[in-house]
Amino acid sequence: MKKIAAIAVMLLLPALPAAAGAEGWTSYRIPESGTSVDIPSSIFTEEAARPDGYGMRYRTGDGRADITVQAVPNDGSSPAVFLARKNPPSGIIYKRITPRFFVVSSIRRGKIWYNRCNFAPRYVHCVLINYPAAEKRQWDAIVTRVSRTLSGG
Template structure:
């Protein structure tokens, strides 16, 4: 019982503490996309997405973050989202004239995607994290989402 309590404290403390720390800026030079990222949470580069950008993950691999910019072909946020063919069962969706946000749960993880539409590029953040840690990740996801901008 004590061992399980210690594991739970460690799992809960890391994201909660990260919500209170300072953020590091990441910028995609080609598109002007910028976002602030908690560098002590997303510590490992994990590859490159389509278009421009970078993928990060936590040191233990349980969560990941993609910062991405793709050329804007003039599609509305609704048309762009529909073309991406999101999985069924979206729990949260907000589509506005200049952005969209979608989120749901799949295979024990929450996935969260936000894309802001600029004149030349679509600027996106995609975050996947354990559903059982939702409350601990809420502040991190909100902070990252609110700092997303494009040139």
């Protein structure tokens, strides 16, 4: 009975493409800033509105998740000051701030939001991902790869 229940749950959850394979990923680059990051192009298939600065926002076909790759000019602020100016919501579950980057994550309206920004002399290179909290385990490896591949000029 447990096996049947597990199969039923797996069938009811929206399927994530097999994004762990190399064929499901693309290296996205912002030429103006040198920002680059691997994104699961087999999951984020639709372009959405452009963010401030340079970059692009993509979403899943059903709109349940999105990713933003963005670069903004670095005004010399530290990661802590930059983050504070963005007025992040209270109740952040995970926060790590170093002299070269910050990472914050929390849950809002049933979605996990994840934001990482790396600081370079000319630009702040960021990636923001929003996805259903109920699918956290399915997204963990994706978020980890995106985060680890974010780099810039």
